[in-house]
Amino acid sequence: MIELKELQKRFKLQVKSKPNDESKDPREREGYFYSVENVSFSCNTNEVLGLLGPNGAGKTTTLRMLSTALMPDEGDITIAGQSIVKDPIFGRRSIGFLSGSTGLYGKLTAKENVSYFAKLHGYRGKALASRLEELFTLLDMHSFLDKRADTLSTGMKQKTNIARAVVHEPQIVVLDEPTTGLDIMTKQTVLQFIQQLKSAGTPVIFSTHHLDEVAMLCDRVHVIDKGFSCFDGSIADFKAHSRDGELNQAFLNLLGAKSDV
Amino acid sequence: MFEIYRKELLELLRDRKTLFFVIALPILIFPLIIGFMVFLSSQATQSAEQKVHQFALVNGHYAPDFAQRLFYHKSFKQTKENDMYSTIDDLVSAVKSGKIDVGVYIPKAAHEAMQLGEQTTWSVVFNDAKAINFIYTRIEELKTRFTDELVSDALTQYGVVKEKQEAFLHPISLQKVDTADKRENLGEKLGGIIPYLLIPLILAGAIYPAIDMGAGEKERGTLETLLLTPVSRTQLVLGKFLTLLTTSVSSAIITVASLGIWVGIAVTFIQVDVIKVAFASVGAGEFVLIFMLLLPVAAILSSLVLAISIYARTFKEAQNYMGPLNFLIILPMMASIMPNMQLSSTTALIPITNVSLAIKDIIKGTVDMNLVWLIFISTAVLGGILLAACVRWFSKESVLFR
Numbered sequence: 001m002i003e004l005k006e007l008q009k010r011f012k013l014q015v016k017s018k019p020n021d022e023s024k025d026p027r028e029r030e031g032y033f034y035s036v037e038n039v040s041f042s043c044n045t046n047e048v049l050g051l052l053g054p055n056g057a058g059k060t061t062t063l064r065m066l067s068t069a070l071m072p073d074e075g076d077i078t079i080a081g082q083s084i085v086k087d088p089i090f091g092r093r094s095i096g097f098l099s100g101s102t103g104l105y106g107k108l109t110a111k112e113n114v115s116y117f118a119k120l121h122g123y124r125g126k127a128l129a130s131r132l133e134e135l136f137t138l139l140d141m142h143s144f145l146d147k148r149a150d151t152l153s154t155g156m157k158q159k160t161n162i163a164r165a166v167v168h169e170p171q172i173v174v175l176d177e178p179t180t181g182l183d184i185m186t187k188q189t190v191l192q193f194i195q196q197l198k199s200a201g202t203p204v205i206f207s208t209h210h211l212d213e214v215a216m217l218c219d220r221v222h223v224i225d226k227g228f229s230c231f232d233g234s235i236a237d238f239k240a241h242s243r244d245g246e247l248n249q250a251f252l253n254l255l256g257a258k259s260d261v
Numbered sequence: 262m263f264e265i266y267r268k269e270l271l272e273l274l275r276d277r278k279t280l281f282f283v284i285a286l287p288i289l290i291f292p293l294i295i296g297f298m299v300f301l302s303s304q305a306t307q308s309a310e311q312k313v314h315q316f317a318l319v320n321g322h323y324a325p326d327f328a329q330r331l332f333y334h335k336s337f338k339q340t341k342e343n344d345m346y347s348t349i350d351d352l353v354s355a356v357k358s359g360k361i362d363v364g365v366y367i368p369k370a371a372h373e374a375m376q377l378g379e380q381t382t383w384s385v386v387f388n389d390a391k392a393i394n395f396i397y398t399r400i401e402e403l404k405t406r407f408t409d410e411l412v413s414d415a416l417t418q419y420g421v422v423k424e425k426q427e428a429f430l431h432p433i434s435l436q437k438v439d440t441a442d443k444r445e446n447l448g449e450k451l452g453g454i455i456p457y458l459l460i461p462l463i464l465a466g467a468i469y470p471a472i473d474m475g476a477g478e479k480e481r482g483t484l485e486t487l488l489l490t491p492v493s494r495t496q497l498v499l500g501k502f503l504t505l506l507t508t509s510v511s512s513a514i515i516t517v518a519s520l521g522i523w524v525g526i527a528v529t530f531i532q533v534d535v536i537k538v539a540f541a542s543v544g545a546g547e548f549v550l551i552f553m554l555l556l557p558v559a560a561i562l563s564s565l566v567l568a569i570s571i572y573a574r575t576f577k578e579a580q581n582y583m584g585p586l587n588f589l590i591i592l593p594m595m596a597s598i599m600p601n602m603q604l605s606s607t608t609a610l611i612p613i614t615n616v617s618l619a620i621k622d623i624i625k626g627t628v629d630m631n632l633v634w635l636i637f638i639s640t641a642v643l644g645g646i647l648l649a650a651c652v653r654w655f656s657k658e659s660v661l662f663r
Binding site for chain 2: 011012064067068069070071089092093095097099101102103104105106107108112116117119120121122148164165
């Protein structure tokens, strides 16, 4: 189980706003921008957690802290009770991270890309060959393994990226808007992969703006707004925020926005 | 660390731009450009040497022997309109309009003036702005021969016999006895050029791959994935740093080897004894020492470009930051060729200047090994500090996620 406790993350502002500026964001204080003010949630085994929130809510910063790319200023993140803030290497071994903006090494083949990351995670010899074969079969990658990444289609690239993210058999998979900008076919590949992880009992945390994906895959939903956790519950609880159980309306109601949806 | 090094090298070897900058440019393009420039300049010199210049001579009757020699000189041809010119202004406008290449104005009879104890000033009118110009030197040669004859005639008149005239005119002559051997002499001249060739090549060999490994990775979105592996930041930086060290030193070695081969080929066709003498006396051990001295320079420059690249947000931003680096290395190299600048315990501590001075001394055969060790230590310390700064840079969120 992964648990995020009262996370806070701030970034130093390049240009300080004037003290009496009424138009300034309330998260700008004392020369800092508080991207995440107080976020807490957990994700259990066999669970897919949907992380929702409007643009700028603090989702990506939260997930970057979860992936150990950023260190929180306050709070802690634990996996099975062990802090990954204190031991980021343990966190990196335990988490598989994929974001929509992740790139590949264009001059390496699909196989070399995945193999490189496996080696960085310590895989060698037979263990490496066996893990690669397992992933390439699972994601149906054999037809383009020896093609350079910069010649691959978007779908092939995304499959390679998925393989790279989970090559080290992580305990938890974190996906930051993994379907943004993808065509229907490629999107389907990603969603099927999340389904496969769910079937295998791997906890998955993924942020998205597509509520249909949440309805299809998630067991639980966590909503962040303006840097604060503002909802945590099951899909049914989430739907209860709208009169007719419509997800978009429930989301808007939670954020206190008026809409005709 | 070696996994990162291996992958970075593999990517670079598959990159046409890198192959062009690190291999093709030094092997083919540089020698071709240098060869073409040498060819053009020799053609220009040859054509200037062979050119026959139209001249006008005003008052040639004041120096008939000179006029005759000028008339029969293979590089000069008297204009048919010589009688049209009578003043310096006439000659100036004729040269400006291109009617003649040179005009010589003799104001009075040279022999008579000398007899009266007066010096005569002749005017040579020509366009001196041309880079390669033999006009003035040739006229001067003819004038010297003419004045020597005038002086000789005068001395004969005064009863000085021909055999004693030289001692009479030049009672003291200086003879240069140089204690520097040929190697030291040539080393002083050639040794200063070698760092100018090698150090910028080391920088050039590091810049492009560095931009790709730092800012390029940020822009492509691969850096974040790399940061999420269990590899420590130190290993990550060392892997990238070793790749840059390899490319920068390779670029310099390939260029020098290529130039060496091309010069070797050229020397078999043209006799250039100066180069043979200069390099025949430099032993293999000294070449190894030069190479060893270049390693810490490559380490400093590789750490520097890697730190700059990782700070930049984009490929373009990194390119902009790298531009001034060329000035940064040229200035200390210029210091090394300043007069009386020598390798000492103080200059051995100035980065780049120290290595430039040491290379010069190695070629000259006068290098002090104690100072070489001081250079190794001071440069290695600086390289280490820069590398540590690079690791720190790689650990700062404000740099990685700017």
